[in-house]
Amino acid sequence: MAIHLAAAVLVTGYAIFLFAHVVYSRYLFIRLGRPGTDEIKTSWKKRLKHTAAQMFGHGTLLQDWRSGVMHLVIFYGFIVLQLGAIDLIVQGINTDWHLPLGGVYPAFTLSQEIVVLLVLAAVLYAAFRRYAEKLPRLKKGWGPAIVLLFIGGLMLSILFTLAAKRVWLGEAPSGYPFVSSFIASQFETFGETANGVMFYSGWWAHLLILLAFLVYVPQSKHAHILFAPVNLFIRSVSPHGRLEPVNLEDDDAETFGVSKIEQFTRNQLTDLYACVECGRCTSSCPASGTGKMLSPMHLIIHMRDHLTNKGAAITSRTPWMPAFAFSGNVANRVAAEASAMDGDKTNDTEFTLELLGETVTDQELWACTTCRNCEDQCPVANEHVSFIVDMRRYLVLTEGSLPAEAGRALMNIERQGNPWGLSRQDRARWKDGLGGGDPAPSIQDGKPFEYLFYIGSMGAYDKRCQKITRAFIRIMNRAGISFAVLDNEETNSGDTARRLGNEFLYQELARTNIGIFNKYKVRKIVTIDPHAYNTFKNEYPDFGLGPDVEVYHHSELIASWLKEGRIRPTMKLAERVTYHDSCYLGRYNGIYDAPRDILSAVPGIDLAEMERTGRNSMCCGAGGGRMWMEESEGTRVNVSRTEQALAVKPTIIGTACPYCLTMMSDGTKTLEADDRVRTMDIAEIVEAALE
Structure with a gap:
């Protein structure tokens, strides 16, 4: 019995030693990252x-x-x-x-x-x-x-x-x-x-x-x-998807963004070891589901293995215990890389595969629509989008490398304040379609107003989306709402620039817009653009937007005006409507009920939900700057999403985002369904039901 007990104690002690060594090694690997700001x-x-x-x-x-x-x-x-x-x-x-x-x-x-x-x-x-x-x-x-x-x-x-x-x-x-x-x-x-x-x-x-x-x-x-x-426990408690600002005034910074695994925060590196490899993120990813290179799960796994290899060489700690039990796996790569260093610690960061271009490819990074479905499905709170945007930031800010179409869109935003490069002086041309009985007061007139209606580039320049702008103005006038617009003084919100990795342009636009808001003492902002809504509400406060400035999406206000009786849709619309959830309205900001409440308030509408709806709604493919890039791999995301919408046999596909409206409209045309299925914003549907 004494031998039995001694053997049990020795075996248990050895196992605890191995366990402690491995866990402490991974703790040291995570500590290679920079401290977080949360x-x-x-x-x-x-x-x-x-x-x-x-x-x-x-x-x-x-x-x-x-x-x-x-x-x-x-x-x-x-x-x-x-x-x-x-x-x-x-x-x-x-x-x-x-x-x-x-x-x-x-x-x-x-x-x-x-x-x-x-x-x-x-x-x-x-x-x-x-x-x-x-x-x-x-x-x-x-x-x-x-x-x-x-x-x-x-x-x-x-x-x-x-x-x-x-x-x-x-x-x-x-x-x-x-x-x-x-x-x-x-x-x-x-x-x-x-x-x-x-x-x-x-x-x-x-x-x-x-x-x-x-x-x-x-x-x-x-x-x-x-x-x-x-x-x-350590995950960010900031609003979902809020990106951390880059300190562009850091004189000691040689690069911006992330090109090496240790440039991520320790919170981010913890994500890598927390991954369950359950595949929920990849199965919900619109890029992966339509045949693109990106798989959020494999992105995390490859970075985890990269961190383990690099961490082992930098700390000179064996990450696999006992080593003989892991022969034939990544332990061999770690040993080879560590021996290649010949004990020279001055080259620790150069020993292995590069993070960008080898461990993670540009093709993966630019396939992401930043829809956050991967994050919403993750049971361990991994935040995939922040990894992707941080690496995009390096490519754009340090290397000047990005898809040509994205580069043109950013250049146009920088020069003319919109992705098409159309003249700044034509930003208010959307007013030409308004009737005389539908005033859209200019903020420059100096008259009192309650809401600043921020139109956004899509609502100002895109011919189809201008109809949303005008529909919402007519609703506000019918509801007796005091509002004003910026006309040609308005410029881009910067969301596209930020998601594409151009943090410099984003911060410049953010500060410009905040300056305009402060100049006119704006206290309430409403917009039809969920991307602008998200960045105004959740990200502009990092750059000086005051806490007393309230930001609304038009779906929120229309829903409240319907409840208050300010507007009463009485015209019966005999339509079967399926509603597509905008990622930046839904997963980013939790607005799912307001658009459906609006549609339910319109007489005659039969609301039909798609298979993927609400929190699990599939992206239209426009987010993350993908609106301005061509898809060369697999099926187009917007076509796949439109197929899901058409499966419930609607007469109208409803949206609450000009980007989504454009993508779904293109989808119906590609599938040759535009002759029987219309795409409409909720504001247009409500306006059609008003006498």
Whole structure:
């Protein structure tokens, strides 16, 4: 027994040492990043609440309820079984001992065996989902199978060890531990001695599997068990998708943006090890779903491996323990790269594949529409878009490298304040289509106003989107709203420039616009453009927009005016409408109900929801500056989204964004459905229903 105990202590100590080495190594790799700017001390309660809700409530995971329930069973199963593990392991040292639970102990053993069966069922279902049902988003191969075998082996070792112990020690059958009692009845033919050997064999199997699992976890995708709670807690509590400003006045900065893995923040690097590799991000990504190079999951995985390799060489720490068990994998690359350095620490940052161009390709970065569906689906709160925009910033600000069409759009915005390069002096030409009874007062007239109506480049220059502008003006006039417009003094919001990586141009436009708002003492802004709405509301405060300035999207105001009775749509529109959610209105700002409330208030409209709607709505393909770039890979995103809309047989595809309207209109033309299906903004639909 002394040898048995000594061996158990030594093996356990060695496993804990390996585990600690791996976890500390990855901690050091994360510390290579720069400190973040998010202040945790002032928001720890909010963070703790969010972390607890995601960890124990599985809110995001349950968006796919089948895999969510499966994970819940395994998660809570492991928590419940920890007491049973203590009970079993100590009994391997002292068979007369059990947890001091008194008369409750029999019920405890029953609960343990029920949980074991539930976890086994969950493991079998997980294997079915991955290898039989073959969900495309789930990785196959031995990696995921090893974890399932670990968990299944742990559960089976519990039952068989307890069964052998029951026969060996001559314990009477019991209705509480009913599974092990049944197995024990089958083991009786082997005799007490054989069952004693089986007990210790099972006990060692359980201990070794448990320790192997402990060592394997931080070196696999299951590192999320350790890093996901941390990642959930330290994630940004800023508005969704708000980008961190770049300090362009830093005289010590040699480059702007990110070209090396250590230039990301530590919060971002934690994302890499928190990744579950569940594939939810990639399965929801409009770029990936239409045949583009980008896969958000593989983007994270490749950067994680890059961080591990580079971190190992810089810190001279082996990231894989024990090394022999990981032969043939990335450990070999780490060793080769580290030896290539010949101990020269002056070249630490040059030892390996480049982050940009090799680990992550330009093709991947420019495919992103910044729709945030990947982030909204991620159960561990990874923020993929910030990685992509940070690397775009380097390409644009430091290397001057970007797609030609995007470069032209940025140059036009810089020169003329709009992506087409049309004259600044023609920005107010949209007024030509207004009737005499629909005034659009100029702010320069100096008359009092409540709302500044920011038109945006699409609403000002695009012939089709000008109809949205005029429709909303007629609604405001009908509702008796006091407003003004900037006419030719208006310029671009800068959202396109920022998402394309030109932070310099964005900050210049932001400060120009804020100066104009302050000049005219603007206190309320309304816009038909969700992209301008998002950047005004969530990002302009970083550059001096006062907290007393309220920003509205036109859908919010129309919905409130309908409730207040300021406008009353009485004309019946016998139309079947399906509504497409704008990413920057929905996932970025949580506005899902207002547009639907508006459509429901219009007499005669039959509202039909698409398969992907609300939080899981698919992007139209225009975000992230993609509006100004051609698609050369796979299916066009807007065509794929239009197909989803047409599947519910609408007569109108409704939108609340001029970019979305343009993309969906182009989609209906491409699919030759524009003769039977119209695309209309909610403002146009409401205006059509007003007498």
